[in-house]
Amino acid sequence: MPEDMGGAHPVDSVISAARKLLGERISTNRNIREQHAHGEDTQPHVLPDAVAFVENSEEVARLLGLCHSAGVPVTAFGAGTSLEGHVTPVLSGITLDLSRMRRVLEVNAADMDCFVEAGVTRQQLNAHLRDQGLFFPVDPGSECTIGGMCATRASGTNAVRYGTIRDNVLGLTVALADGRLIRTGGRVRKSSTGYDLTRLFIGSEGTLGVITEIGLRLHGIPEAIVSAACQFPMLSGAVETVVSVMQAGIPVARIELLDEVQMRASIAYSNLPGLAEIPTLFFEFHGTPVAVAEQVRVTEEIARDCGAERFTQAADAEARAHLWKARHDAYWAALALQPGCRILTADAIVPISRLTEAVLASREAITASGLTGAILGHVGDGNFHTVIIVPSEPDGLARAWALDRTIVGIALGLGGSCSGEHGVGIGKRQFLEAEHGQEALAVMRAIKSALDPRGILNPGKIFPDQTNPGVIAVA
Ligand SMILES: Cc1cc2nc3c(=O)[nH]c(=O)nc-3n(C[C@H](O)[C@H](O)[C@H](O)COP(=O)(O)OP(=O)(O)OC[C@H]3O[C@@H](n4cnc5c(N)ncnc54)[C@H](O)[C@@H]3O)c2cc1C
Incomplete structure (x- = not known):
């Protein structure tokens, strides 16, 4: 259950002033506050005191002015899909929901x-x-x-x-x-x-x-678009193909890895006819018809050299859309592997030359942990996700976080980062100093205090020492 921390801040005066501005668009309804107590993450939920549904820039500015004067925390909320506790309003206050600003x-x-x-x-x-x-x-x-x-x-x-x-x-x-x-x-x-x-x-x-x-x-929109799926008996062959394709300078538009566990999940969830439950790369090539044909030819050659078993192309829009919908649904497919369980998603990134080491070491770490986890990712950038199923036992979340920390350690050890795209939120605060160093963090803090001297904007995020009573990353 979300923890109700309301009353700790002088927020009542802000809510009544905001009501004059927004009318019914500021809500203290418990269901609405619960919807804004979390994102798509495994952090403990915290209720905001109120949720304001803003409709234009001026309303946002006026609400911030009110919160600043009263020292009330404000958490911006888009769609709430972030994965590291970003939108959890750890000190309650006002959540600013921007989803109605849709012009x-x-x-x-x-x-x-x-x-x-x-x-x-x-x-x-x-x-x-x-x-x-x-x-x-x-x-x-x-x-x-x-x-x-x-x-x-x-x-x-x-x-x-x-x-x-x-x-x-x-x-x-x-x-x-x-x-x-x-x-x-x-x-x-x-x-x-x-x-x-x-x-x-x-x-x-x-x-x-x-x-x-x-x-x-x-x-x-490119003149010609071709997708391809390429399957390998070994994970190492798939990752080596990625590294060689990038090093050869082929201007792929997309190059995505799904390991055997993710393929099992995606075939069951999205129905991918003709594909086996083995490591797979999904590609997309953009350009003129001649340029695309050449990109496909060279990529297939590299993949075959790395041990690819099959390489199938799809040029018609429907088949391509199905393939990429399946890729975008990978998270929900993994979630369906063990219905009722939650998922912890890691988001490591390494320099492309270290990708094979990073992915293989992460796969080994998942196996050694005894947890169910898949590897997938935007590997052309060196970015890969591990999707860890959180077991329902009492220590399940702690085991999943321990595995997440191991995988981040592998990436940092190879000159990488703890997050290629998901960000810091609460879940990755503990790694910021190791990644950026104390002095760079001090500069970031100075920027924060210059722009937000009262610390009202999304408190408890990014900086490792901004702990708070409501939320702790499971250590
Ligand atoms: C199934 C799934 C797949 C995903 N795949 C990807 C992926 O491929 N790549 C990727 O990068 N991410 C991915 N994500 C993570 C997530 O979708 C992104 O982080 C996304 O950018 C969050 O947008 P949002 O509107 O949901 O923001 P929210 O979750 O609402 O907010 C995220 C953070 O941004 C702040 N914020 C929101 N709006 C504003 C604003 N207007 N001004 C200032 N701050 C604001 C919030 O305070 C919070 O700190 C995935 C998530 C899920 C659930």
Whole structure:
């Protein structure tokens, strides 16, 4: 059950002032507060005192101004799909739900850019763009908001070719902790003026400001698209193929690994005819028909050299959509392996030359732990996920977190990072010092205090020493 920590803050005056601004759109209803007490993670739930459903930048700014004056914590909430306890309002206070800010404000086809409100999802944006021959490529496997993607510095299957959200944002409108609204960046593709405030807010997890509007780069839908599935008797062959394809400079649009456990789950959940429960790579190639045919030919040659048993192509849109829907549903497929259990997802990343070591060592660690876990990931970037089923026994969560720590240790030992795309939240705070060093963390803290001197924005996240009474990462 969520822990009710209401009453610890002077929030009642903020709620009544906010009611004058938002009317019924600020709610203290228990069901609504419970929906905002957690994300898709294994951290303990904490109820906010109230949830405000904001509809524009000015409302966000005015609410922040009220909370700043009263010293009340504020947690931004997009779709709540984050995986490390990011949206848990550890000191209660007000949760700002941005999911009603769903307007696509402007599309400039000639400049290949657009402006959206923070609550727009990538699926909604791509449906809006479809008739204009343009698309937005950053594609986490969840129905999340573009504001949330900016705040977590998200990526997805296309990042190997099109970059992460960081590479696709032109500028932001941000409400600061004290209620000021600022604009960062602009519409040009590059600029060398001033500090790069846009990149400062990307990945700041709602701790430096609340993003309300976003300018995005768009891309032309490629003339030819071909997908392929390639299967291997050994996991090592699949990973070696990835490394060789990347080192050969083949401009793959997507290259995704699913190990044998994930394939078992995905075949059962998504029905993938013709594919066996063995390590598999899903590819996608974009370009002109001639360029794509050449990319496919060289990739198949490399895969066969690494021991691939079969390599099947799909050019028709329906077959491709099915393959990628199955990949995006991998998390739900893994969850269905043991109905009723929760999942802990690790998100390590290593330099591409160390990927084989990292994946094989992680596979061994999963086997040695006695837990059920799958490996999958956006391996073209060196990023892989371990999806660990949390056993229902009393020590199940602690065992799953111990395995997560082992896998992070493997990645850090190989010059990697504890998170390629999911972010820090609560779950990865303990690794920040090992990864960045004390001095770099001190600079990050100085930035936090300059922009949020009263510490109201998403407290208890990112910094390892900001512990709190409500939530502890299971150690
Ligand atoms: C099935 C599944 C698959 C996933 N696959 C991927 C993947 O492939 N790649 C990937 O990167 N992630 C993935 N994720 C993780 C998650 O979807 C991303 O982290 C996503 O970017 C979170 O967006 P959201 O709208 O749900 O944000 P939330 O979970 O609501 O919030 C996340 C964080 O951002 C802050 N925040 C939200 N909106 C704003 C805003 N407008 N301004 C300031 N701060 C804000 C919140 O306070 C919180 O700290 C997956 C999750 C699931 C459940």
